[in-house]
Every structure is written in C-alpha cells, then in structure tokens.
Amino acid sequence: MVVKAVNSRGIVDQSGRVIDYIRVSVTQRCNLRCVYCMPENCKIEKETLSFEDYLKILKVFRELGVKKIKITGGEPLVRQGVNKFINSLKNDLGFESVTLTTNGILLSKNIDELLEAGIDGINISLDTMNSEKYREITRLGDLSVVKNSIEELIEKKFKNIKINMVPIDGANSDEIIDFVDFAHENPVAVRFIELMPISEAVRYKGIKREKIISMIREKYGQEELINEKLGNGPAEYYTFEKFNGKIGFIDAVGHRFCENCNRVRMDSNGNLRLCLEFGDGISMVDFVEGKISEEDFKQKLKKIIYRKPLANDFDINSVSDFNMNNIGG
Secondary structure, three states: OOOOOOOOOOEEOOOOOEEOEEEEEOOOOOOOOOOOOOOOOOOOOOOOOOHHHHHHHHHHHHHOOOOEEEEEOOOHHHOOOHHHHHHHHHHOOOOOEEEEEEOOOOHHHHHHHHHHHOOOEEEEEOOOOOHHHHHHHHOOOOHHHHHHHHHHHHHOOOOOEEEEEOOEOOOOHHHHHHHHHHHHHOOOEEEEEOOOOEHHHHHOOEOOHHHHHHHHHHHHOOOEEEOOOOOOOOOEEEEOOOOOOEEEEEOOOOOOOHHHOOEEEEOOOOEEEOOOOOOOEEEOHHHHOOOOOHHHHHHHHHHHHHOOOOOOOOOOOOEOOOOHHHOOO
C-alpha cells in the first residue's frame, strides 16, 4: 500500500516557504577523497540507522507533504541495499520524485536495478574529463569507469541525467567549455556548482557564474533562460542555440536562493538539519527507538522546520565543523 500525504502541500516555515523536499544521506562512506570535500584520512563513522529506520522516519515526512527526496552520501552506492531502499521510497511510500547523487564509480553495476526501482533522476559528480587530473582531484578514482556509466545511461535513453561540476580556479577552470561542449552534444544537464566555504573547500577559489556565462557566450552566443522548473532544487537552467542538453547553475553564495529554498536534510546518524550552513536541528532517533509517538514526532518536526533560518551567510562566514560527506552535498 502506497503511503499518501495527509498534508498535500508540505510543511510551511516562518517565512512562508513550503518545504516539500528532503535530502537524505545514507552513509558517510565514500570510495573517493575529493580534495575540496574531505581530508585524505577522514574519520568515517559507521551508519547507525538501518534502512527500516529511514523508512519509518520518511513515512512521516511523506504524510506531512514532503514529495521529493534525494539520496546522497558520502557515496550512497557503497551501501548495500540502497537500490531496494529506493524502490520502497518510490513504490511503498509514494514519493513523487526519488533521485540519486553519485560519483559514478559504482553506477554501471547498479544502473539496471535503479531503473527497475523507478529512479527519477541521477546526478553524477564529475569535476574533470582529464584522467590524470581526475586522480589528483579525487585521490582514488578511475575516470573511465564514470565516463562509461554516463554513456550507458545515455544509450538507455534515461531522461534525467545531470552532471555536477565544481569549477575551481587553477584546478579545472580550463575545462569549463569542455563540459559545455558535452551538453551541446548530449541530452544531459551540465550544472556548475559554486564552491561553498565548507571545511576543505576554504583552501580553494571557486569561479562565479558571470565569468562562466561570458566564456560560453564567446563560443555559443547568447543564452536563453529556461523558465520552467526542471528539478527538485534551486538550479537555474539555460540553453543555447542547437544544444541537445542544457547548462545549470547552483550558486549558494553568488546567487543566494534562500528565499525559494524548499529543502531540509537528514544525515546518516538520524539528525535533521534545516540548512547546510547551520547545525541547529534535531535528532530523530527517539522516534526510531519508539520513545515518542508518531503524532508527537509530527508536531516536533513541524515546530523545528517552522524555525528554518531565513538565509545562509556564506558570503561572510565559512563552516568548519563538518565535512560534506557527513551530511551530503
């Protein structure tokens, strides 16, 4: 039986934003060690929640009107059973959109099961198309495996492929147009993710949207803003003449989108976070362990989400108390 939302609208916070999207980290583990994301010898905590625990929590979010869910890590595909979990989210809990963010290393081995589970979108984190540079950025990875996975998704005509690139000055900034060319030739969305001042990333310098747009114009001419919403989150998309794909931007610092933020986050230890920058939130373990009733848990969630911060202040502050693998990107 598919769970139906009791509140079809979603949870409303203090500024009137409708929260209908949750990003869920199922593990801190990752098979890469990207230089801007986590230290090479990062301490990894073992998962404390089973997938049954996640489903118990997420059933409540679904009943409160949360419709969309993103599965993240760490690297979610390193955790055994994640494909079955995605199937349950889609077919038992009835989430309207279930998507996945992955580094692509294990994607090929999981593609068929993910498609059978009904996955609605797959985001692949990829910061370079140069094999040597890929090893430098990820410290561990094999680029050919990721490229083959992307090609396989395209061959299977999967409709919602997004490639997330974090442009870093002096590291991969010379490849921006290579990624744009890929979107020109293929039916994918290439998204440029602005480097945020979190943990290891403070040692690097990102590249602003305006500079990237200027670079693209030199080759492809004037951009056209796509007004329709193409995903769960805040990305703004553009197309250019004769493009098979599209170009997106997610820039939480340079183009702060807080007034339209529709998400909360759950980490792999069962903590709810209201904003990527701020640590204020609640542990949901009491509900998992049966220490509070479902109705009390619903009221607790509504009260804490109502207090969701109005905006981040990444433009003046950095965050050092966690690495991105702790909570998901």
